[in-house]
Amino acid sequence: MTDFTPESLERAIEAAAEQARRQREDDRRMVPDATTRFQARLAAVRPAADRRIPAAAPRRLPWAGIRPAWTAAVAASVLVTVMLATAAGPERETLRARPGARLSATLSDGSRVELRGGSTLRVRMPASRRSWRYWWDADPAARRRLVELEGEARFEVVHDARHPFRVVASGVVVDDIGTVFGVRAYPTDTAVRIVVTEGSVAVRSARDAIASRASAGTTLTAGDIARVSDRGAIEVTHAADADDLLAWTGGQLVYRNTPLAQVLDDLQSTFGRPFVLEDSRMASQAITVTLDARRLDIALRTLATLLDLVPRQVGDTLVLTPTPHPR
């Protein structure tokens, strides 16, 4: 049992309050999405006759009574101008998906990214072609679209030979050759995994890429799965169900004959919480199941029902205990 002093208790309460504040910030960021969902629900539940457009406000002198919508439009155009003005240098942005959440984003080059829970993606896009910098930077590397991944993401890259798209993850370099592919490199993973569902990519270890070895790396095509160990060894397998590995982008986790231990590791990466089996003999049991990748409670319920387990929370850890059967 943990011992508290009055001071450490206050600190623990303050830490819990800090966590609640961060949650509130997340909620604030979610306001536009939540509002859209609410509007959709409002439209769905309400009889059509009820829909009324509010009477237009009486016209006033221009500018005297700027309506909020106008203000927003003006603000937006100012924002666009500011963004154009600053687009001179390379664009940098960081995308984060919090554990249990999934983030879809379209990058400025039109490429689509799905970011899995608990993942971070740092994006660097080359300077705008209209800026002097673009022409100034003769270095081809400066024209590269570069993303650094920690965690897992699916990329749908708009191919552009003049601006090669490169993913760097845990010392592995993946160069796009016109493709839909997934890269997985959570800090807890022992190997980086690359799955190609369309087109092809070239995979190299960062060391080889930096040394600019003549080899173009290992080329993967649709259906290929590569595992790159931390020593840079690349092992390629081909699987007809490679798509399953990216099912999380559709909000699902698909497992076929997968050891339970591996499923739990995966849930841990997805939801950012540790899972423990009380009966460790179950760890090697192979299961086939599709779980909800968005909602921990639903995923947990499915898994618990399938395996006849009861989830129990110990601190942050979810312990799965066999259901006691009265006899």
Place this chain on the structure above:
Amino acid sequence: MDPESGGGMVNAGDAASLERLRQGDERELSRLFGEHYPLLVAVARRLASDDVAEEIVQEVFLSLWDRRATLDVRGSLKRYLLSAVRFAAASIVRHRGMADRRVADLVALHPVPEPADAWVLQREQADALARAIAQLPPRGREAFTLVRLDGLSYADAGAALGISPRTVEVHVGRAMQALRRMLLAHQG
């Protein structure tokens, strides 16, 4: 103490909002939804669970919209919405039954898992505190989490719990004592 708590007057901004709602202005409804969403969803999580929190907030605003013609808001709109969350939460919890809450509660206790390095240090204490909070009587737990963790004023928490600000204060004080009893008792 809190300027909004005195009297039954509706403040000017709220009155204008309500008037626009009565005229059927959906944009105002959406705006209010966005303005109050972060607070209300936090309260809904505490009173019900994570997985139904957003639905509860939606219910609150759908019902606000349905009743816009006959709406009688005393005090601030925020307090009105907070108490509406309480009713919506109670109704959903009743509907789904408590069985459903067991698994959901596991999740709700730590709504946002933290990155490992951030909590590794104080993790044991955070766990012990979370367990102790979970053991508090429901009212005390709700009052304590709303006031001490979510930073609501006694008056706002009172609106959400349907009790007076003074009673909230008493609950928070008792919860704090109970936590000290549970967590400091092992010393010496």
